[in-house]
Amino acid sequence: MAKIVYTGEGCTGCTACVAACMYAHDKEFGVGASRIWIVKEEPVTDHPIVCVQCAKPPCRDACPVGAISKTDDFVLVDEKLCIGCGACVEACPFGAIIIHPNKKVAIKCDLCSGKEPQCVKFCPPKVLKLHTPALAPKAKVK
Amino acid sequence: MEYPFGGYIGQILRVDLSRKKHHVEPLPKDLARNYLGGLGFAARILFDELKPKIDPLGPENELIVATGPLTGTVWPTSGRFAVAAKSPLTGVWGEAHCGGFFGPMLKYAGYDALIIQGRSEKPVYLWVDDDSVEIKPAKDIWGHNTAETINMVREIHDDSQIEVLSIGKAGENLVKFACIINNYYDVAGRTGLGAVMGAKNLKAIAVRGTHGVKVSNEEEFLRLAAEAYDCVFKEERLDGLKYYGTSPPLIDMKRLVGDLPTKNHQTLIFKEAEKFGCKAVEKYFVKSRACFACPIRCKKIHKIPSGKEGLIMKASEYESTCAFGPNCGSDDYRAILEANTLCDLFGMDTMSAGTVVAWLMECYEKGIVTKKDCDGLEMNWGNSGAIVTLMEKIANREGIGNLLAEGVYRAAQKLGRGSMKYAMHVKKMEMDLNDGRGHRSMGLTQATSPRGSCHMRSLVVVDQGFAFKKVATERYGEDKLPEICDPYAEKHKALAVKDCEDVYAIRDSLTMCWYACGWPPAFWIDDFAAAAAATTGIKEFGDVKEMYLIAARICNLRRAFNLREGLGANGDTLPERILKEPIPDGPSKGQVVNLKVMLRDYYELRKWPNGKPRRKTLVDLGLEDVAEELERLGRI
Numbered sequence: 132m133a134k135i136v137y138t139g140e141g142c143t144g145c146t147a148c149v150a151a152c153m154y155a156h157d158k159e160f161g162v163g164a165s166r167i168w169i170v171k172e173e174p175v176t177d178h179p180i181v182c183v184q185c186a187k188p189p190c191r192d193a194c195p196v197g198a199i200s201k202t203d204d205f206v207l208v209d210e211k212l213c214i215g216c217g218a219c220v221e222a223c224p225f226g227a228i229i230i231h232p233n234k235k236v237a238i239k240c241d242l243c244s245g246k247e248p249q250c251v252k253f254c255p256p257k258v259l260k261l262h263t264p265a266l267a268p269k270a271k272v273k
Numbered sequence: 274m275e276y277p278f279g280g281y282i283g284q285i286l287r288v289d290l291s292r293k294k295h296h297v298e299p300l301p302k303d304l305a306r307n308y309l310g311g312l313g314f315a316a317r318i319l320f321d322e323l324k325p326k327i328d329p330l331g332p333e334n335e336l337i338v339a340t341g342p343l344t345g346t347v348w349p350t351s352g353r354f355a356v357a358a359k360s361p362l363t364g365v366w367g368e369a370h371c372g373g374f375f376g377p378m379l380k381y382a383g384y385d386a387l388i389i390q391g392r393s394e395k396p397v398y399l400w401v402d403d404d405s406v407e408i409k410p411a412k413d414i415w416g417h418n419t420a421e422t423i424n425m426v427r428e429i430h431d432d433s434q435i436e437v438l439s440i441g442k443a444g445e446n447l448v449k450f451a452c453i454i455n456n457y458y459d460v461a462g463r464t465g466l467g468a469v470m471g472a473k474n475l476k477a478i479a480v481r482g483t484h485g486v487k488v489s490n491e492e493e494f495l496r497l498a499a500e501a502y503d504c505v506f507k508e509e510r511l512d513g514l515k516y517y518g519t520s521p522p523l524i525d526m527k528r529l530v531g532d533l534p535t536k537n538h539q540t541l542i543f544k545e546a547e548k549f550g551c552k553a554v555e556k557y558f559v560k561s562r563a564c565f566a567c568p569i570r571c572k573k574i575h576k577i578p579s580g581k582e583g584l585i586m587k588a589s590e591y592e593s594t595c596a597f598g599p600n601c602g603s604d605d606y607r608a609i610l611e612a613n614t615l616c617d618l619f620g621m622d623t624m625s626a627g628t629v630v631a632w633l634m635e636c637y638e639k640g641i642v643t644k645k646d647c648d649g650l651e652m653n654w655g656n657s658g659a660i661v662t663l664m665e666k667i668a669n670r671e672g673i674g675n676l677l678a679e680g681v682y683r684a685a686q687k688l689g690r691g692s693m694k695y696a697m698h699v700k701k702m703e704m705d706l707n708d709g710r711g712h713r714s715m716g717l718t719q720a721t722s723p724r725g726s727c728h729m730r731s732l733v734v735v736d737q738g739f740a741f742k743k744v745a746t747e748r749y750g751e752d753k754l755p756e757i758c759d760p761y762a763e764k765h766k767a768l769a770v771k772d773c774e775d776v777y778a779i780r781d782s783l784t785m786c787w788y789a790c791g792w793p794p795a796f797w798i799d800d801f802a803a804a805a806a807a808t809t810g811i812k813e814f815g816d817v818k819e820m821y822l823i824a825a826r827i828c829n830l831r832r833a834f835n836l837r838e839g840l841g842a843n844g845d846t847l848p849e850r851i852l853k854e855p856i857p858d859g860p861s862k863g864q865v866v867n868l869k870v871m872l873r874d875y876y877e878l879r880k881w882p883n884g885k886p887r888r889k890t891l892v893d894l895g896l897e898d899v900a901e902e903l904e905r906l907g908r909i
Contacts, residue, residue, distance in 0.1 A: 143563035143570040146374065150347050150566060159485025160346045161381045162434070171433070173420070173457060174585045175560045175574055232483035253347055255502065255568035256561075 133204050133242055133263040134184040135167070135250060141258040144169055144177030148250035148259055155249040156238070163232045166240045167250050179259060181250070182206065182227040182240040190239070193222035198237070210236045279489025280342030280808035281305055286384040286406065288399060290473055291332055291391030295406045300385050306811065307895065309823050310341025311784035312368060314386050315357035316830040319366075320899065322388075325837045325906070329361040329465075330447060330472035332392035338379065338438070338478070339386040341784040342809050345377035345486045345565070346494070349501050350786035352377050352565020361472070362449045362465035362625070362680050363701045363725045365835045365844070369452070369466050370729070370781055372564035373459030378436035381482025389473065398426065398477040403484065411476040415445065418618040419454040426479045438478040441620030442668040444471035448678040450625035450703065454617060458572070458587045459564060462622040464702060464724050465680075489810025497807055501796065505568045510792040513551070515561070518573035519788075521551040523591040530737065530760070531860030532711030535599040536654055537631035538697055538704070538850055541711045542859035545604035549594050554606065559585060569788050577607045589613035589623070592728075595706035596627020601634060602654030611661050619668035628703035629677045629684060630663055635695040642688070648672040699726035700844045709847060709866040710856050712737045713759075714766040716866035720845045721770070721875060723831040729787060731774035736760050748772065748797075763867050767874030775824035776801075782827065826894045828879070829886050833899045836908045842884025845872060885909045 146162060146169055153165040162168070167181040184205045191199040191206060198212035199219060208219075208228075213236040219228050220237065228239040242248055242261070251259045276283030281300060288295040308317050315337040327333040336358045343351040354376030360367025379387060382401050389399070393408070396415040400407045414425050422439040436455065443451035444467030451467030452460050470476075488494040505511060513522030527533045528546040535543040547553060557577055563570035573588040589597070589609055593616070597609040616623045636642045637652035644651055648666070650659040650673070666674025676684045681703050685696035697704040702725025709716020714733035722730040735741035735748070737760050745757045749768060756764040776798045780790055783801060790796045798820055806815030813819045835844065846852075847868055855863045876882060880890040886909060891900040903909040 141561075143561050143567075145352075145563035145565060145567050145570070147347050147566040147568075150345070150377070153485055154347070157485060158491070159487050160377075161483070161485030162378070163381060163481075163483025164485070168434070174587070177560075177562065252499075253502075253566075255349070255505075255563065255566070256570065 132184050132186065133261065135181045135240060135242070135248060136260050136262040137179050138258045138260060141256045142169065142177040142179055143256055144171050145255055147253045147255055148179060151249040151253035155243050164234075164238065166238055180226055183225060184240075189222040189224065190219035190228050193218040205242055206239065207241060208237045208239055210234070213237050276300070277302065278305055278342070278809040278811055279487055280346065281310070282380055282383055282385050282486070284384050285386045285388060286401065287388045287390070288406070288408070289391045290389065290393040290397065290408065290475060293393075293408055295408075297384075305342075305809075307823065307826065309779065309782040309805070309814075310385070311339045311344070311353075311355040312357070312370075312778060312781035313823065313827045314339040314782075315355050315368065316827050316834070318386070318388065319357055319359070320830055320834050323359055327359065329359040329364065329367070330468060332390070332473070334359050334469055334472075336389040336466065336469050336473065337386060340376045340380050341782050343783045343785060343804060345380040346488060346498070346808060347566045348498050348785075348804055348808075349505055350564070350567045350569060350789040351783065352567060353784040353786055354379065355781055355784055356453060356461040356466050358466055358469045360464035360466070360702075360724065361447070361468045365700060365725075365838045365840050366723045366831050367464035367466060367469075368724050369461035369463050370784070371453070371455055371459055371461035372567070372786060373436075373456035374565045375436045375438055375455040375480065376784065377565050378480045378482050380486050381484050382480050383482065383484050387478070389475065392472065393474040396474050396476050398479060399475065400430070401478070401480045402430075403482060414476050416442070418442065419620050420457050420618055422477050423457060426477055430479065430481070432481060435479050435481045439620070440467040440470045440476060441618055443619045443621040443678075444468055445476075446668065446670045446678070447471050448621060448667060448670070449680040449683070450622040451620050452622045454620050458617045460617065460622075463624065463727065465622070467620045488808045490807045493807040494804075497804055501800070501804070502568055504795060508792070508795050511569055511788070511795065514569050514571045514788060517551045517554070518571050518588055518590070520589055520591040520594040521549060521554050524594060525550040530711065531856070532708060532737070532760075533599050534595060534704075534706050534708050536602045537600060537635040537695060538708055538848075539635075540857050540859065541708055541861050543599035546599055548604050548606060549598055549609075554588070557588070564786070567786065569786070571788060575610065577610060579607070584610075586610045586614050587617070592706050593623035593627070596624050597630075597660055600627055600631045600706060601660055603657045603660060604655065605657035608657030608661055612664050615661065615664040615668075619664065621664070621668060624705050625680060625703040626664060626667060627706075628697055629667070629681045630660055632681045632685070632692070632695050632697065633663075633673070633677065636688070636692050639695070641690045641692050646673065694849065697848050697850070699847060700724075700840065702726050704848070709851050709868075710864040711760065711861040713761055713763055713866065713871075714770050716847055716851060716868055717766055717770045717871040717875060720847050720868055720872065721774075723835055730777060731770045732777075732791070733766065733769040733773050734792060735769065736766070761861070761864055763870045767871050767878055770871075771875060771878045774828055775821055778824040778827040779820050782823070822894065826896060829891060829894055829896060830899065832881070832886060833891070833896070833903055836885060836903055837906060839908075841908070845884060
């Protein structure tokens with residue numbers, strides 16, 4: 132199961148990942164329709180929140196129309212089937228799935244559909260990593 | 274209809290607080306094309322819309338918040354915005370620039386710029402939620418500090434991701450150097466723009482945006498942005514900023530070269546300065562934070578031992594450390610951080626606050642004021658308790674604080690007794706913590722800056738600290754060596770100052786951070802040109818000549834704004850101390866600034882005989898209307 136992981140230390144809260152994520156999906160730099168976001172609290176908390184691609188995804192179980200499925204690699208929303216009801220948003224224990232403010236469908240991390248995840252690419256302190264099963268033994272998690 | 278240029282949104286939001294109305298205007302294409310963004314927009318709008326001689330704290334003044342084409346893209350350090358108005362501190366052109374996250378959010382909400390005019394009867398805050406704009410009562414928020422204001426507004430709208438510009442007690446009480454705070458400690462600091470907000474009864478501006486910023490040439494933009502990130506990662510000179518922040522490396526460098534303003538600029542050597550250097554403060558480090566999309570992450574959080582838990586505070590930037598430390602003769606790091614934090618909470622400019630306190634201390638030393646005059650505070654050099662106490666008094670305008678809240682020029686004028694001699698200001702704005710005697714080009718920078726004493730408008734780096742011979746040769750030619758790199762030579766400094774002023778006008782219009790181009794050779798104007806062209810799709814922006822033309826337009830327009838107010842060459846000067854009192858000790862011993870020579874060269878390069886733009890200078894820049902207005906008023 133591939134997923135984006137935060138190494139647990141060093142996020143500066145700059146939100147470059149957030150803007151890069153929205154650009155990767157909508158061709159617009161922004162923060163309103165991003166699949167990753169950052170919890171910021173004074174004085175020292177900056178923590179990225181992104182889908183952990185659960186083994187038993189509560190969002191999938193909550194979806195009344197079966198728009199969310201789990202593939203071998205990750206959890207996926209079928210935007211054509213989604214009715215934008217927000218049941219998945221309520222069900223996600225991480226706050227990692229939201230309703231797109233303009234398209235009104237559920238959106239979540241899709242690992243940039245197999246291409247290089249842009250949040251990882253643009254993270255200035257390089258603390259976001261793509262964790263894949265093949266890489267797992269080598270990944271350094273502090 | 275979609276805006277024809279990338280990077281821009283294509284809309285300006287105008288809010289009239291007197292009439293409680295707002296409307297959205299299209300961003301004129303020629304404004305984008307000729308003035309680029311941020312600072313450029315603000316200069317043109319303020320020159321067009323403000324009448325000369327208006328009261329900066331009256332309803333006729335306008336507060337402009339403007340972004341540039343790069344703001345909100347992931348271009349490194351582009352998360353900035355410009356704020357401008359007629360300054361209540363200087364009575365002339367007022368501008369301040371700020372990092373954080375507000376600029377990008379304003380664009381995501383759908384606006385390149387925000388124009389606030391009029392004055393509300395009662396305290397209000399502005400709530401911009403994409404297309405929906407509301408002027409809401411701020412009765413319950415008024416009186417709270419800037420951090421509480423941000424938290425309260427976020428709570429009212431139940432969203433922690435809202436970006437808020439706010440003022441604190443200082444802005445409410447019209448302290449002449451009140452500032453505007455975004456994101457707790459990102460500050461549009463100088464020229465008293467917080468008082469402009471306070472005078473308008475505008476406590477805060479809150480923005481939420483769900484749209485985005487498009488770029489014109491995607492492939493080119495992403496390639497250039499990736500290169501730009503790489504450049505920042507690889508640039509060793511930025512390592513000091515990345516690991517220690519702005520203050521410790523600069524203190525270390527400046528204490529070695531003898532350029533650390535001490536005791537109200539009496540000297541440039543402070544023996545205890547090592548206490549603020551990299552080695553000394555390293556142990557306090559807790560965490561780095563960054564503004565939007567910034568790989569430099571110069572904001573540091575420090576934890577100072579105190580009681581069980583210790584105090585966790587944002588570490589002060591160089592200017593604030595020096596303002597409350599050496600310049601007030603204090604070596605108490607904790608007190609500096611406390612004063613700095615109080616300034617953020619009250620919404621006050623640390624440089625101005627530190628400088629007025631230093632002025633009071635010198636007056637005390639010289640016997641001009643007594644302990645009784647200072648509300649029982651012993652204003653000895655280094656009395657850090659008094660410095661912290663004064664922050665509260667200034668913000669609340671209590672006792673002696675009421676005098677200091679007027680800024681050092683007005684305070685000295687009111688006090689009299691020969692205290693003006695110790696008032697360190699240019700154009701009525703308190704001096705930043707730099708000194709032309711230890712860094713010659715700085716003298717010209719501070720004297721010519723349109724907003725009063727300021728190091729940010731044209732700070733030349735190649736003549737200080739490090740050996741920048743290679744960069745200086747590339748930029749200005751080999752024949753300018755060795756003087757151009759000599760911190761104590763006047764020769765060729767005007768050339769470098771003018772060039773930097775132009776480049777930084779572009780930087781502030783795009784809008785980018787000073788640290789992106791501060792320590793060469795990070796970015797310079799050719800990088801800015803390439804980024805602007807890729808983002809906007811305006812091919813002409815890719816030409817460096819065009820960038821210099823836009824920069825000259827902005828610089829002349831700011832000059833015209835000040836000339837219209839009656840301030841020309843008469844304002845381009847420095848405090849007597851900098852011009853006449855030689856430095857008593859250290860590497861800069863014996864130095865004074867020969868400003869006349871540099872000013873002559875500067876006016877010649879700018880084509881401003883006697884400090885006034887020629888008609889032809891303005892017409893060549895497409896500023897015929899500006900020339901006509903200045904002629905009509907008899908200013909040129």
